[in-house]
Amino acid sequence: MKKILILMIEVGSGHKTPALAVKDAIEKIAPHQFQIEVVDFAKESGAIRVDRFLKNSWNLALAHPAVTKVINYAIDVFYPITSSRNLLRILFGDFVRKGIEYIRKFQPDVVYSTHFFCGTIAAIAKEKYLLSYEIIITMTDPFVGHRMWIDNHFNSILAANQIAADYLIKNGMRKEKIQIIPLPIQANFFREIGPSDEIKERFGLDKNKLTLLFSAGGQGIGKNWEYIQSIYRKALPVNIIAVCGKNQDLFQSLYALQKQKNSNTTLRIFGYVDFMNMLLSIADVFVTKAGPASVIESLICGCPIIFTHWVGYNEKGNLDYCLNQEVGWFAPDTKTFLILVEKILEQEDLLNRYRKNIEKLKTTTVLKQISDGSHLTAQYVISRLQSFSNNSKEFRERVRYE
Template sequence: MKKILIPMIEVGGGHKMIALAVKDAIDQLYPGQYQVDVIDFAREAGAIRDDKAMKDLWDFALAHPKLTTNVNLLIDKLNHLTRSNLVTKVLFQNFIRKGAQYILAYKPDIVFSTHFFCTSVALFAREKYHFQYKVISYMADPFTGHNMWVNPNVDTIVAATQEAEQYLISQGQPRDRIKVMSFPLNLKFFAKVNKSREEILNGLGLDPAKKTVLVSAGGQGIGDTEKYVRLLYEKGYPLNIIAVCAKNEALFKELSKLACKGSPTGIAVLGFVDNMHELLEASDFGITKAGPSTIFEHLVKKVPPIITHNAGLQEKGNLEFCIRNRVGWYVTGEEEFLELVDRIMNTPVLEEYQANIQRNAFVQSLPQAPFELARFVVSELATRRKMRRSRKPVTLRKLVLGTRIGIRHRMLKYRKTRFRVNNQT
């Protein structure tokens, strides 16, 4: 049985969600035909120090979005110096060593990576052990990314949109190694939910007669969530709040204290959940960050998101997509936020945005995306990897070698001329 390795780094939820979506689609289309393993690569390989460093960096980026945006701009300007292959060699040698050992033991037939550092380690291991597996990288940022996604050594990098493809090309990715395929989400977001809206809300102790807002901040729960939940709750809006705190225990405690106070606003405070598809089914609009998986999960459920922040430049494209297509909103402060909530509660704007979501071509492409990617990965298993050799190093080597030989000849000739003894008298 051929083995498909899908490595990722569980920073937030986006990289993991893409990986699981493709695995589930392969398992559903080709039951029992392939061994498909999704791994949190650095942790699974035993590179614990590097795993912690990568995850701590991501948490820091979430907490400091303005600084992260400036770092993204610097990364793009430095170009070749900040591509993942070089960055991984400089910062994560332990991951390279232990990741290569993991791959040597696993012996994959193909690698489908959803994180740029995993892609680099898979390429280093292939070169070190002379494996012939293909490496496919999926760019988890669907519109604008950063330079660490660029990797000319991959067999294919898959981008979700034409905008992402043009970004990669502008940063130096060879055009013939880019393929555009839509963004994969977990299959449960497209499946029929067995519970009714009323059952879901009653189970949370909320009133089904009220409009419901789902508040989340991605897998880490880092952001301005508390501020906006507190505003709604203390002002007593006649709606329900489902507040998902994810892994943020401090946020869970703060909002649980808030929920003990009286308010006309209903509230259910949750930690990490695995039923976002059900919570979205029961919601009318959302409040969230601009992470791609989170945004598209909202949209496939026809739940327009209010975006309060984005983690760096790579998430800005998701925000701009929502604004440009009038399927979501972006607010920059409390006053703007409250004005928007008043519009949602008192005008038909919510229904207008829900209709826009239903008509949007990109949103319509999302249900088939996991299956199309699954078919592509399996089709790549059936063909041999093309051995690409760059002519530039060969040409440079010939030039340097030729120059050195020429200099050597001239030196010998000059030496013979200089020290030749004239025997004539």
């Protein structure tokens, strides 16, 4: 049985959920035909300190986006010194050693990855042990990435659209290695969920009020507390759905706020959820940072976005795109945010216009095939596996001869 190794690093959900979506799609296309493993790579390879550092660093980045922007800018300015390969060897040698040993023992027939570090380690392992698998990467940033995605040792890198493909080419990725395939999104975002009013009633929401959904990703680190507090204190007539992710401090703070008497604002609080598709489908506006998964999932569900901030210049690309298409707004502070919410409450046509813009966007190449992203990625991985496997014996014999 052929082996497909899917590598990611669980920093937030932006690398994990596409990996799981592709696994599900492969199993649906070819049930029981492949051994498929989805691996949180640093952790499962045994590079525990590196795993802890990467995840803690991401939490720090979310809490201090200004620092992250400086680091992100430096990585691009000093490239190729700051390439993924160089950073791994200089800073995360233990991950490289344990990662390539993990791959050597696993003996994959193809490696698919949603994280640049994982893809680069797969390339190093392939060179070191003269292995004959193909390396396929999805750049999970839908519009603008960063230069750590650039590595021409990959066999293929999948870009979500022509904008992302042009970014990769401009920054040094060879054109023949780039395939345009929509981002893999979990299938539940394309399923019918039932009448919105019924779901609102189930959650104790007022169907006649504007519904704001707040989330700062799986970690729950961001500006949600101050923004929700500002609405609650002003007693605006809205529903608030607050998804706190893994942030227990935020959950407890909001729970205490909810106990304060307020007849106008309805507040419902959740921790980590696996039904964001349902919440996005009943929300009128999504309030979040400019993360790639948040942006694409919100647009799929037809929900305009209020961006509170961005972390890294790749996320600024998401923000800029949505502002240019008039499917989202930017409210970097509570004052701007409250003015915007009051404007949306007063001008019904404003929200309708942004919803219509999202529907128009769904007819363009950016979102037109997004529902097929997981299926098309899975098909591509299977096709390359079969093609590469046919040539693997010839490859090994040629390497021995040389």
